[in-house]
Amino acid sequence: MGYPHEPHPKETLILSKHFGDAGARSYDGWVKCGGYQALKRALAMDPADVIEIVKESGLRGRGGAGFPTGLKWSFMPKERRKPHYLCCNADESEPGTFKDREIMRWTPHALIEGCAIAQHAIQAEVCYIYIRGEFTEPIAIMQAALDEAYREGVLGGNAMGTNRRIDMYIHRGAGAYICGEETALMNSIEGRRGNPRIRPPFPAQQGVFGMPTTINNVETLVSVLPVLNEGAEWYKDLSLGNPKSTGTKLFSVCGHVRKPGNYEVTMGFPLGELVNDLCGGMRDGRTLKACIPGGSSVPILNREETEACLLDYEGCVEQGTMLGSGGVIVFDDSADMVYQIMRLARFYAHESCAQCTQCREGTAWTVRILERILRGEGEMKDLDLLLDLSEQMTGKTICVLSDSCAAPIVSGIKKFRDEFEAYITGAKQPVAALT
Amino acid sequence: MKATGAYEPIFAGERRKRLDDVFTCYPTKRAALLPALWIVQQTHGWISDEAMTEVGQVLGVTAAYVKGVVTFYTMYHQHPVGRHFIQVCTTTPCNLCGAEGVVEAILEHTGCGDLGATSADGRFTVIEVECLGACGFPTAVMVDDDFIEGVTVDGVPELLGRYP
Numbered sequence A: 001m002g003y004p005h006e007p008h009p010k011e012t013l014i015l016s017k018h019f020g021d022a023g024a025r026s027y028d029g030w031v032k033c034g035g036y037q038a039l040k041r042a043l044a045m046d047p048a049d050v051i052e053i054v055k056e057s058g059l060r061g062r063g064g065a066g067f068p069t070g071l072k073w074s075f076m077p078k079e080r081r082k083p084h085y086l087c088c089n090a091d092e093s094e095p096g097t098f099k100d101r102e103i104m105r106w107t108p109h110a111l112i113e114g115c116a117i118a119q120h121a122i123q124a125e126v127c128y129i130y131i132r133g134e135f136t137e138p139i140a141i142m143q144a145a146l147d148e149a150y151r152e153g154v155l156g157g158n159a160m161g162t163n164r165r166i167d168m169y170i171h172r173g174a175g176a177y178i179c180g181e182e183t184a185l186m187n188s189i190e191g192r193r194g195n196p197r198i199r200p201p202f203p204a205q206q207g208v209f210g211m212p213t214t215i216n217n218v219e220t221l222v223s224v225l226p227v228l229n230e231g232a233e234w235y236k237d238l239s240l241g242n243p244k245s246t247g248t249k250l251f252s253v254c255g256h257v258r259k260p261g262n263y264e265v266t267m268g269f270p271l272g273e274l275v276n277d278l279c280g281g282m283r284d285g286r287t288l289k290a291c292i293p294g295g296s297s298v299p300i301l302n303r304e305e306t307e308a309c310l311l312d313y314e315g316c317v318e319q320g321t322m323l324g325s326g327g328v329i330v331f332d333d334s335a336d337m338v339y340q341i342m343r344l345a346r347f348y349a350h351e352s353c354a355q356c357t358q359c360r361e362g363t364a365w366t367v368r369i370l371e372r373i374l375r376g377e378g379e380m381k382d383l384d385l386l387l388d389l390s391e392q393m394t395g396k397t398i399c400v401l402s403d404s405c406a407a408p409i410v411s412g413i414k415k416f417r418d419e420f421e422a423y424i425t426g427a428k429q430p431v432a433a434l435t
Numbered sequence B: 001m002k003a004t005g006a007y008e009p010i011f012a013g014e015r016r017k018r019l020d021d022v023f024t025c026y027p028t029k030r031a032a033l034l035p036a037l038w039i040v041q042q043t044h045g046w047i048s049d050e051a052m053t054e055v056g057q058v059l060g061v062t063a064a065y066v067k068g069v070v071t072f073y074t075m076y077h078q079h080p081v082g083r084h085f086i087q088v089c090t091t092t093p094c095n096l097c098g099a100e101g102v103v104e105a106i107l108e109h110t111g112c113g114d115l116g117a118t119s120a121d122g123r124f125t126v127i128e129v130e131c132l133g134a135c136g137f138p139t140a141v142m143v144d145d146d147f148i149e150g151v152t153v154d155g156v157p158e159l160l161g162r163y164p
């Protein structure tokens, strides 16, 4: 449902069917909802066959990069000569994104089930669920569900009566956006600073504790349930005509809409319809100015692009942006784009792990120049400087945090240049708080 | 914990048992570092140099290593904070919906004055933080371990009243 709102008829409720229904939270409740059937099916299958079905379904990673899930699983060694690991990425820190939190709060057993299926497929006895430290409530709910799952024999040494071991532990983060990056996440589990690692080696060869590892997002893992329950063909048919983007996806919508929340629609759903119809449009009779469709790390769309954008991997690329994590940030005509882009830059500057010069210096300088412009002390050549800096920050670092900072700068200057210029020429008053 | 007087180990009795349980979840002792630091912070409210030394001894790493990790993660306090620790999200989505006004109201009503400062009565410390992962329900605020959605300027006095 458009949680916390009533479900909208245009939504397709699969992952979010039980949002708002505390009855689905317990083991018994989840079983009543048809829970643990998918896991039973999976455990009766050969791991390679589970991977094959997931490949067939076309499911792609929901954490941001959209990498095909079955293919990722197939990179794990076929024979288990040493321990294999699964890491569930529940770090959810990308501004605009708040869907994994809702999955964990309402359907913790769905996540346990999804993790267990993935563990079977990649032959991992142990899964770490990495949850950001601020998510105290989801952590408590997940821990209670894990305790239940052990008690009920879903997990442990004789998981689901199959004589196989499946263990799952929560690892609590401690405040660092960068730990959502998969190699930083592994370092954080190992008790290290959350610095991303240089690849290769890739996690499937040498991941957490140096062992073969797969990292998947929370939503990706729960999406495996309908694939196993209903079949790959059924899942594929959910999409609106684009075979490269299948299934449903949760979109967290925030910013200047009347009804912010989580909406589940099929891939390919029009962004304009999501914002204007499902979310009730802009507040107070205002008009739409801009939208970031995939979490703060993807390029900003202007109004026309927003209206034209289809919400799937290819549809977003066609409009010059990315589907990312599905965190939709909406700006109405009252928004100060320069100020808000500066806030995004501050986010990246704060969260840079500081290993790479381009990122450490680039994010800091970006903030400084934007603040200068907002103080009314900018010059026209500062815009070129920002673009030049952004180019230096793109494609040159260990991870893409640096690129992520550049994305809203480049698209923002391109699409809302007049707002930057207004501060520079003095047509707009400086921001008092910065002077 | 006081700087003077004998240092009382944190990992004794029930807490030691909790840590031993944590060890069983990981193939290395070092991996218990974040959980161990959480136990320290839950016990004392912050993580002192002495506590870092103890954690290092228990886990078989140097105190300098522990400090390197503590300083990386923003949720670990390296100094004592007020009785209630308030984190207000001011990243773009919350910011669009008035988060800076909420910060101002909280600073005013707590009497903290400045971000990062503790109020004279020792009751509150307030900081701004980046996105808390609840952007659809602005402003997102954490008070201690409580996660609170939809905080407005008008709701601030009532909210603070819940934390004597």
Ligand SMILES: Cc1cc2nc3c(=O)[nH]c(=O)nc-3n(C[C@H](O)[C@H](O)[C@H](O)COP(=O)(O)O)c2cc1C
Residues within 6 Å of the ligand: A060, A061, A062, A063, A064, A065, A066, A067, A069, A072, A089, A090, A091, A092, A093, A094, A177, A178, A179, A180, A181, A182, A183, A215, A216, A217, A218, A220, A221, A399, A400, A401
């Ligand atoms: C800076 C940065 C932050 C990230 N944060 C998250 C996150 O919070 N949650 C997440 O699932 N993926 C995040 N990712 C993506 C992960 O690195 C990884 O691609 C993802 O967890 C893989 O899962 P998937 O294939 O199921 O999508 C982040 C990536 C980067 C570069």
Ligand code: SF4
Residues within 6 Å of the ligand: A178, A195, A196, A351, A352, A353, A354, A355, A356, A357, A359, A360, A397, A398, A399, A400, A401, A402
């Ligand atoms: S790009 Fe930035 S966040 Fe990523 S590894 Fe380099 S310094 Fe760290």
Ligand code: FES
Residues within 6 Å of the ligand: A095, A096, A097, B089, B090, B091, B092, B093, B094, B095, B130, B131, B132, B133, B134, B135, B136, B138, B139, B140
């Ligand atoms: S921006 Fe405030 S919770 Fe995400």
